Amino acid sequence: xxxxxxxxxxxxxxxxxxxxxxxxxxxxxxxxxxxxxxxxxxxxxxxxxxxxxxxxxxxxxxxxxxxxxxxxxxxxxxxxxxxxxxxxxxxxxxxxxxxxxxxxxxxxxxxxxxxxxxxxxxxxxxxxxxxxxxxxxxxxxxxxxxxxxxxxxxxxxxxxxxxxxxxxxxxxxxxxxxxxxxxxxxxxxxxxxxxxxxxxxxxxxxxxxxxxxxxxxxxxxxxxxxxxxxxxxxxxxxxxxxxxxxxxxxxxxxxxxxxxxxxxxxxxxxxxxxxxxxxxxxxxxxxxxxxxxxxxxxxxxxxxxxxxxxxxxxxxxxxxxxxxxxxxxxxxxxxxxxxxxxxxxxxxxxxxxxxxxxxxxxxxxxxxxxxxxxxxxx
Numbered sequence: 458x459x460x461x462x463x464x465x466x467x468x469x470x471x472x473x474x475x476x477x478x479x480x481x482x483x484x485x486x487x488x489x490x491x492x493x494x495x496x497x498x499x500x501x502x503x504x505x506x507x508x509x510x511x512x513x514x515x516x517x518x519x520x521x522x523x524x525x526x527x528x529x530x531x532x533x534x535x536x537x538x539x540x541x542x543x544x545x546x547x548x549x550x551x552x553x554x555x556x557x558x559x560x561x562x563x564x565x566x567x568x569x570x571x572x573x574x575x576x577x578x579x580x581x582x583x584x585x586x587x588x589x590x591x592x593x594x595x596x597x598x599x600x601x602x603x604x605x606x607x608x609x610x611x612x613x614x615x616x617x618x619x620x621x622x623x624x625x626x627x628x629x630x631x632x633x634x635x636x637x638x639x640x641x642x643x644x645x646x647x648x649x650x651x652x653x654x655x656x657x658x659x660x661x662x663x664x665x666x667x668x669x670x671x672x673x674x675x676x677x678x679x680x681x682x683x684x685x686x687x688x689x690x691x692x693x694x695x696x697x698x699x700x701x702x703x704x705x706x707x708x709x710x711x712x713x714x715x716x717x718x719x720x721x722x723x724x725x726x727x728x729x730x731x732x733x734x735x736x737x738x739x740x741x742x743x744x745x746x747x748x749x750x751x752x753x754x755x756x757x758x759x760x761x762x763x764x765x766x767x768x769x770x771x772x773x774x775x776x777x778x779x780x781x782x783x784x785x786x787x788x789x790x791x792x793x794x795x796x797x798x799x800x801x802x803x804x805x806x807x808x809x810x811x812x813x814x815x816x817x818x819x820x821x822x823x824x825x826x827x828x829x830x831x832x833x834x835x
Contacts (some may be wrong), residue, residue, distance in 0.1 A: 617716030
């Protein structure tokens with residue numbers, strides 16, 4: 458890596474990890490180092506980094522005083538893991554990922570490919586210069602690089618757009634063709650996974666770091682919604698189809714950014730069964746990338762759609778086939794099962810039938826095969 462500044466830009470890099478270990482071989486040693494007055498500035502910078510993530514602000518690179526500034530990132534991780542708030546962790550992962558994606562836009566191709574190899578053991582190769590690519594078939598001329606498909610699949614399933622599905626990519630002899638901006642997204646997405654899914658064994662924290670933790674905990678009360686989202690009646694909740702239940706749980710957990718298709722499907726469904734716009738807004742108010750004004754606008758748009766064929770206002774909920782195409786049907790994916798799903802083509806059909814069963818205390822579902830025609834096969 459060409460400079461120490463780049464270690465600060467990419468704290469997941471092999472070089473940044475080596476520099477960190479030079480000063481603190483493990484988290485216990487880091488805690489001891491942070492207890493020294495000459496290193497208090499590292500705690501201050503780490504606290505500022507976490508606060509930026511909490512408030513959806515951009516993470517700023519530290520002012521370089523010495524090599525030890527590479528310890529700011531792991532110190533920020535210590536603060537968040539000590540607090541153990543899933544929504545704060547999700548915001549930290551989102552902020553760190555966005556910072557890396559922005560920095561990568563200014564790097565050259567060779568540096569970026571080397572970073573992939575040294576940090577993640579990814580195999581990425583150039584498709585050649587403009588002259589070489591001009592000789593390629595027209596449909597693949599715009600691709601700058603290629604990555605091994607198994608490396609692509611480490612991150613791409615986390616992205617929701619159709620273009621990230623492997624079936625929609627050009628694949629040749631195990632290589633997936635990508636554009637440079639897509640490689641940047643894959644790298645930042647992998648870093649997001651590291652922050653979101655990694656867990657640290659927290660040592661005993663020094664007093665100064667404990668005080669930083671306490672200040673962030675105080676700030677959380679004003680920036681992360683503590684009130685419970687709309688409480689769905691247990692009877693109504695048990696009538697949710699598996700797809701809606703999964704999207705609802707993911708949304709209120711505050712740890713997952715739902716795709717556009719998932720947000721639309723969930724909002725349209727909840728509005729159609731009678732939930733108010735304000736309560737639907739609360740369901741989406743926990744997302745790591747939340748934008749309250751955008752959420753309110755989207756929910757209002759979905760709720761205000763007028764139909765020429767129905768007296769009911771609002772968009773009709775997304776059907777089963779589209780949910781399956783967008784990997785939003787857990788039954789189709791094989792991760793859960795409900796026999797009713799075979800007999801409906803829209804989550805609303807499931808909901809109305811299951812709610813009727815609940816109201817009549819019907820627990821034996823064998824009547825489906827006798828009274829209904831199968832519409833789907835899993």
